[in-house]
Amino acid sequence: MPPPARRVRACLVPAIAAAVLIAVPGPAALLAASPATASAATASAAGPDLARGSVYLVQPANLIDGHYAESFPGYADYGLTLDTAFALAATGDQDSTLEGIVTFLDHNGQDASGSTVSDWTGVGTKFASGGSIGKEALLAEIVGDNPRDFSGHDLIAALNASVCARPSAGSGARCAAPGSYAYASSVFDQALGIMAQLRAGQASQAVAPVAYLESLQNSDGAFPSLIPSSGDQDVDSTAMAAMALARVPGAAAAADVSSAVAWIAGRQEKAGGFPGVGGDSINSAGLAIQAMSLQAARYRAQIGAAETFLAGEQNADGGFNADAGGRPDSDIRATAQAVSGAVGISFAELHRNLSGTPPPAPHRTRPPHPDPKRSVNRRAPAPAAGTEPAAAAPSGPAPSDLAASGPAPSGPATTAPSHTPSAPPATSPSPGSSPSAPMHRAFADVSHDSSVAADLWRAVIVVAGVAAVVIALLLIRRRRLYPSSGGGR
Secondary structure (H helix, E strand, O other), X not given: OOOOHHHHHHHHHHHHHHHHHHHOOOHHHHHOOOOOOOOOOOOEOOEXXXXXXXHHHOOOOOOEOOOEOEEEOOEEOHHHHHHHHHHHHHHOOOHHHHHHXXXXXXXXXXXXXXXXHHHHHOOOOOOOOHHHHHHHHHHHHHOOEOHHHEOOEOHHHHHHHOEEOOOXXXXXXXXXXXXXXXXXXXXXXXXXXXXXXXXXOOOOOOHHHHHHHHHOOOOOOOOOOEOXXXXXXXXXXXXXXXXXXXXXXXXXXXXXXXXXXXXXXXXXXXXXXXXXXXXXXXXXHHHHHHHHHHHOOOOHHHHHHHHHHHHHOEOOOOOEEOEOOOOOOEEHXXXXXXXXXXXXXXXXXXXXXXXXXXXXXXXXXXXXOOOOOOOOOOEOOOOOOOOOOOOOOOOOOOOOOEOOOOOOOOOOXXXXXXXXXXXXXXXXXXXXXXXXXXXXXXXXXXXXXXXXXXXXXXXXXXXXXXXXXXXXXXXXXXXXXXOOXXXXX
């Protein structure tokens, strides 16, 4: 006789709960990508070892073919790839590998599924995502490339064209509000777009996006994670907003930055970390350091405590845990944001000169499919001070909910000052998927912008996987207990 159903449930429920608790701490457990790393933290109390962090990021298992990172096997996570590139640009100790990543993206190299960075951004299509375009353009600006001729597109013109004039109707709509970017779903998206526009000298085109970002700030200085505002308060998103607004001239923006940084500093835990969904988050600590470094003299003690916290979460392989207090399990995204954050330079000001840097020796399994019409000399100087390049008109009529590409209210143009970490080797942003985007983007870009979303994705994937296994086991057991017979029962 089979055991009563309630006895089966009594056995299965604890098993499911245990499986979820074991699997959630890190993506390596979810995807079985690699064995757990060693637990010893080798960084000094002064801060993490950023050179070893860079080495972890460029390991063949983490940077596929030396070109892109993955969150799901076989599919490039281009948001994470850009995070990795930002980290390498910050440390400056893997310039050859960084050049290889930039070349791969600029030539629209394909991942194992045939997808390119342009597929991810949707640039040139009606589903172009402003946040994604801004993030790609920002990398081009950081390394001195021309964002108006990158991956075969004028990314700045596309970014300008993605600014919304009015909200769109319906769920998953193109435009959340006037001044948001098309298909932007988070404060990360908004901040990345603003940084890219301002670094390209597009001050007037960024007026509406800046105003919308400022409208999202809570009275206590914090920003929410999602747009339209979800009403929450998020350290990561507040740090990104502060970095973007620090690039905006004027007393109002400066006051917004000060209140945002003060709120972040007030969220610091005794151990030096900052709260996330799964405990003190390494991603949040890295981004908080960048934000507090905007006013480093005021927050020097808090920055030092956060660096010490990060040092304690670095593993023997150079990578960082996703959250403090769990089992040691190096995470690519956490490592990228910890490394770039600990350098302490805002993404809006970061610069890495790659002129003359040779790419690494070829070891790819598929060619990057370069466009023969692409210019050999990709490097382009930043706009001269006091100038604002005209925005190229996008092809075809603009959707009615997007702002026209013509001049917006005038404003002072800005250029990006060049910053280089003081001592080598290094001691110094999601966009929403479009409705027609390939399904793999839902897996490949899990939380490009927030440790909160990453934890939620992990929990969803794990619970779904455990449920599938339990259902399969129940079906097998049922067949064994009640084998089919000719006469039936």
